[in-house]
Amino acid sequence: MLADDFFLVAWDTTGTGKPRLYLQGLTLGLAGALIGELVLENRLTVSGTRLQLLDHLPLRERVADATLADIANSPQHTDVRTWLAYLAQRSLDDVTGRLLAIGLLECVTPKLLKHKQNRYFATEFGPAVWPSTRLRLSLVRRQPLNPYDMLLAALVDACGMTDTVVEDPAHRPTAHRYLAAVLAAMPQPLSDLSRHVSAAVGDAVLTYRT
């Protein structure tokens, strides 16, 4: 699912087991991907700053259904930014939990410093690197993207990770130009969603404190 793919792009699961993205950006990107999963399945839509419920019908997946239920139970909250902030609080646990449950991830808890970040390693190499490889190839070879990959590319870009995905500096200008064209052609709800993620990530940089 979308948030799983975003996690595999943003987390170095085949090397160090540590995140490639700082925590605030990561959790906001994952929150955007969790909303995105429901938008792609026509359960929700985003219009301007509003998040609207279209359909209660469950997806039969634990995390997505919990998110959908939360949104359905609080109709007074329609601001996308409110939901991003709320979901960001638990998005990392939700998504890693889902990947652990299907056996694609292993968690290594640091023994000495308990407060440090858990490390996550992929159990299989291929599926773990596929999302970022797929994005890189599409962007560099200028291949058409389906809505799912468009949104993934948009969220990755909103979190400032495009250059991490396109490792080779020589390919970056092409990739950026193609990505701009892809983003411009993206369906309205997806583009509105990714803009809000981008703004939330930017605000997080501006109000950063320790």
Next chain:
Amino acid sequence: MPVAPSPTRPDPIAGALAADRLGAPSVVYFVLSAAAPLTVVAGVVTTAYAVTGITGLPVAFLAVGAVLAVFAVGYVAMARHMANAGAFYTYISRGLGRPAGIAAAWVALIAYNALQVGLYGAFGAAAIPLVERWTGVSPPWWLLSLVAWALVSVLGVMRIDVNGRLLAVLLTAEVAVILLFDMADVAGPAPAGLSMETLSPGALFVPGAGALLITATLGFVGFESAVVFSEESRDPRRTVPTATYASIVIIAGLYALSAWAMTVATGPAKIVEVARRDGAETIFVIASAQLGGAVVDIARALFVTSLFAAMISFHNTTARYFFALGRERVLPAVFGRTRPRTGAPKAGSIAQSVLGFLVIVGYAALGLDPLVQLFFYGGTFGGFGVLLLVFATSIAVIAFFSREPSGEDVWRRLVAPVPAAAALAVMVFLAVSNFSTVLGVPEGDPLAWILPSVYGVAAVVGLVWALVLRSGQPAVYSRVGLGAKAATIHDLAR
């Protein structure tokens, strides 16, 4: 913004989001710790006495505090109606239009860079006595400044901010030391006794008073930042105004008291002479007459840590400023990107560091004085820029509320903002006409008109740039003043 929970059933979303929200005391701590009080008291105040040669600084702090408190009435009211409450230029573009906003953004960029770079000079000057004491060697100031510069540059790109708790501890220790010094100064007055001369309003009506007003404004830099925390505060309608007023009152009171206490210890007639003789050591020399050497040594160390905390804080503020402007595409887009691993606004941080390096090396090569010509000139030049921004914002507040009364009462829309703008206009006029006194140079010295006109040039270039953007890139132009939220505006050009 989260919607208020309905009274009948608890709102789990609002509840979860409110869990780590800030109250007014936390916001005041954030504001004051960035202001680094010991840097102002031990660095700015003493150097101001030495350079300007006039003694009305204590009353100037109270006067500027009063003006800013009245200004803050309209300022915090307008903040409630802003999507992106933060830097002054966002208020100016909302109130006076985007061209004025872009001009203000350029002025602010210069002012904050000047403030930051100036701190390197003070750090070098203040660290020399400590290094001498501990190692016996006395390195040149620029070597120590470069060490601090290297640390700040690396920490900036790695996005390691000084931990909030550590800052709070340092701030508390600084304020304690300042109050202890004040008590010691007052307990051992000069033959003139507890003279109120420097606190009387008459001390403001002297030639060169504009210099005092700039210096005092410099002490308040950072008071405006409480509004940045609106979205994170428990009750934005009350927390932010309370924190803003509290910060102004605390800063005015603490600095006026300390500046006055020094003149009590030396006698108002001799403070200028003492400050000129002892430089960055002034307050320690004055206080060591009453306090033991150990206390004074702790204070010296705190002065250096205070400067270092201020350097990191201003470095990050400036880097984020570059970032916000890059996000709006007022600066090249590269400034709007972050380093993925850390989230540091990389390009802004590097730009700031490059400027700092060039200035330190330039000053060292020209053999200029780090405390007066780098720290004090940089600080007052930056302080003057901030004064211009506050003045422009005060006009923007009036213009904004005249178009959109927004449900605010007449006190917040007119009764407070109009006198505040008038008082700020007088301050700007005095500051410009007395700039030679600020710098301690003879009247007619070219520096006294070159420095203020830098802002004029920046504003004009900003205006021209705004017009170029408006005709050439309307999509970019429409985002000005939105900061990070610029991303939510649709590109018309696409």
